[in-house]
Amino acid sequence: xxxxxxxxxxxxxxxxxxxxxxxxxxxDRNQSADDILNASRPNADYxxxxxxxxxxxxxxxxxxxxxxxxxxxxGNFKTGMMHGNLGFCYYYLKxxxxxxxxxxxxxxxxxxxxxxxxxLAWIKMQQGDYAGAEELFRKSKFLMxxxxxxxxxxxxxxxxxxxxxxxxHYMQERVPRDRLMVNANxxxxxxxxxxxxxxxSMAGEGIAAHPQDPQFYFYAGVASFHLGxxxxxxxxxxxxxxxxxxxxxxxxYRAQLMHVLGEGQGYLNDxxxxxxxxxxxxxxxxxxxxxLHHWDDxxxxxxxxx
Numbered sequence: 001x002x003x004x005x006x007x008x009x010x011x012x013x014x015x016x017x018x019x020x021x022x023x024x025x026x027x028d029r030n031q032s033a034d035d036i037l038n039a040s041r042p043n044a045d046y047x048x049x050x051x052x053x054x055x056x057x058x059x060x061x062x063x064x065x066x067x068x069x070x071x072x073x074x075g076n077f078k079t080g081m082m083h084g085n086l087g088f089c090y091y092y093l094k095x096x097x098x099x100x101x102x103x104x105x106x107x108x109x110x111x112x113x114x115x116x117x118x119x120l121a122w123i124k125m126q127q128g129d130y131a132g133a134e135e136l137f138r139k140s141k142f143l144m145x146x147x148x149x150x151x152x153x154x155x156x157x158x159x160x161x162x163x164x165x166x167x168x169h170y171m172q173e174r175v176p177r178d179r180l181m182v183n184a185n186x187x188x189x190x191x192x193x194x195x196x197x198x199x200x201s202m203a204g205e206g207i208a209a210h211p212q213d214p215q216f217y218f219y220a221g222v223a224s225f226h227l228g229x230x231x232x233x234x235x236x237x238x239x240x241x242x243x244x245x246x247x248x249x250x251x252x253y254r255a256q257l258m259h260v261l262g263e264g265q266g267y268l269n270d271x272x273x274x275x276x277x278x279x280x281x282x283x284x285x286x287x288x289x290x291x292l293h294h295w296d297d298x299x300x301x302x303x304x305x306x
Contacts, residue, residue: 065089079303080110081155081295084119088294091123099123112154114143115293118178121185122292130189141182144175151175161302180210184285187219199223214243215285218250225257233257248277
């Protein structure tokens, strides 16, 4: 008599079906973008707000966000922007090698998105690769959109999404701030590498575009000092301090200048003012225009469904 196969209980059968369903989900690469987006969505508001300095660091949220973008990539929805958002997460998870790798992948896919070059330049600058950072910042500056239509084209967003409020806001708010920061970061690089003629030129460009920004006058004053233009240096540094009376670094450099000019009392006064500024809240650029770019999930969807 043939042996009877073992009976399978309803519970065991249900578990088998659930396992098969899970495998189907894992290996189905044709599911819709909406399904993938909803499967592992992080708190996008948190991630975006963090990049503007509104939230404290939460490693769990950024790990979840990284998993979210990697899940999107498994679904074959690959865009340069998506790699950029994943690089953003790795940066704040302090995994710089992976962050660099994601930004480089993003640039391979999309050579027109300036934020990929900007963010990679920022990381290289933090790592001390000033030559690499300079090249990438200049590329980013060249690619910055000139108007709303240019922005939509470089984001690869179809005309049916053109009326969304995020695009004019980005063009009016973020792009000008990024242009300012490219100039400021290039000035920083030229100061670190002692390229004082380039520093003076870039600072002059910054002053022309942003006449109320004290940092560009500071950079112009430092460059003039090292190039031997002492009177011009005094004018620039004094203007920086007029705009930002708590600019400790400007007081320090002006003190050096006073010493060279033989102004002993001015030298002592500026050293004292520098110490006073440091003891309170010395001037520094607001964090919200220095950080990397995290693109809203809605724009990712606009790219997936142009």
